Amino acid sequence: MAHYDLACPIDETQVRQLRVNDSVSLSGTLFGIRDATQIHMFDRGRKTRFDLSGQAVIHTAPNVKKVEKTPEHPAGYAPVCIGTTTSDRMERFTRPLMQQHGVRLIIGKGGLREDSLKSFQDLGGAYLAIIGGTAALETTWIEAIEDVDLDDLNPESLWRFRVRAFGPLLVAMDSHGQSLYSRVQTNARSRRAEVLRKLGVR
Numbered sequence: 001m002a003h004y005d006l007a008c009p010i011d012e013t014q015v016r017q018l019r020v021n022d023s024v025s026l027s028g029t030l031f032g033i034r035d036a037t038q039i040h041m042f043d044r045g046r047k048t049r050f051d052l053s054g055q056a057v058i059h060t061a062p063n064v065k066k067v068e069k070t071p072e073h074p075a076g077y078a079p080v081c082i083g084t085t086t087s088d089r090m091e092r093f094t095r096p097l098m099q100q101h102g103v104r105l106i107i108g109k110g111g112l113r114e115d116s117l118k119s120f121q122d123l124g125g126a127y128l129a130i131i132g133g134t135a136a137l138e139t140t141w142i143e144a145i146e147d148v149d150l151d152d153l154n155p156e157s158l159w160r161f162r163v164r165a166f167g168p169l170l171v172a173m174d175s176h177g178q179s180l181y182s183r184v185q186t187n188a189r190s191r192r193a194e195v196l197r198k199l200g201v202r
Contacts (some may be wrong), residue, residue, distance in 0.1 A: 003168065008105070009054025012124035015104045020178040024128055029146075030107075032060045032159035034085060037150060038093040042100075048149050048158055053151035056128075059085045059109075061155040064145065077145045077159075082161075083135025086110045087127075089104030095119040111181035113173060117158045120175045127173035129180075141166040 001021045006014065007028040018024065031052060040046040069076040087108030094116035097103040106112070107128045114168040120126055130138065147160040172180045 005165075006182060008056050010104050011054060012104075014187075015124050015126055016175045018126045018174055019176065020171055020174050020180055022171040023163050023168040024105075024171060025169070026056055026105075027164050027166065028162070029053055029055060030142075030161045030163045030166060031057045032062055032082070032157075032161060033059045034056045034059060034156040035090060036153045036156035037158050038090060038097070040150060040153060041045055042093060042096050046150060050147075050149055050158060050160060052097075053103070054104055054106035057097065057103055058107040059087050059090060059157075061085065062145075062159060065157065072144065075145045075148050077148065079139055079142050079145055079161075081135050082139045082142055084109050084130045084132075084138065087112050092115055094097060094125075095123075098123040098125050111179070117173055117177065117179050117182070120173055121177050124175050126175060128167075128169035129172035130169060138166075 001023070003023045004018065005025050005027065008026065008030070031050065049131065060082055063080040064077040065080055067073050067076060067078045067168065084107065087106070087110055091113050094112060096105065097140045104125050105127065105128055107130060109130050109132050111129065112127055141163050143164050145159060146162050149158040151157045165202055
């Protein structure tokens with residue numbers, strides 16, 4: 001297990017160094033994205049002016065407040081509480097995010113499924129996990145909301161955050177076909193089968 005301090009954009013070589021159970025802290029740019037954002041981008045053909053190549057995205061719809069634009073708040077928004085949402089319902093967007101926009105890292109909670117794992121293998125990416133209930137802590141890792149696009153979808157806009165030491169995050173799915181979620185499911189099925197066997201249940 002190794003720890004990596006990364007600043008996006010990162011390239012394929014960097015992301016393929018990451019292995020399940022490694023940890024990552026991010027500094028620099030992080031993009032916030034959620035269901036409606038991706039529905040509009042991939043189902044309705046909307047474009048973003050942001051370059052997401054080599055970037056990390058986090059599954060979030062942040063609580064923010066509108067403020068005057070200042071050097072501290074360049075987008076006119078101040079973060080109130082920026083937490084992470086469950087990733088599973090955004091499973092179908094992993095491959096297009098990577099293929100069409102070059103995203104390398106996805107941050108969320110609860111994990112993704114087999115097609116996402118295959119996408120990480122094929123294209124060079126990883127899933128970084130956050131424990132649920134840590135929104136207050138995550139918010140302290142965000143220095144500013146630098147910009148926002150598709151803002152008619154607020155709070156499910158496409159947000160550009162400036163972050164510092166965002167993490168440590170756990171590498172839960174890597175580009176080598178390994179997934180902590182698959183391991184847990186396999187282990188649980190095995191233990192269930194053993195319990196049923198001991199109970200004489202077939």
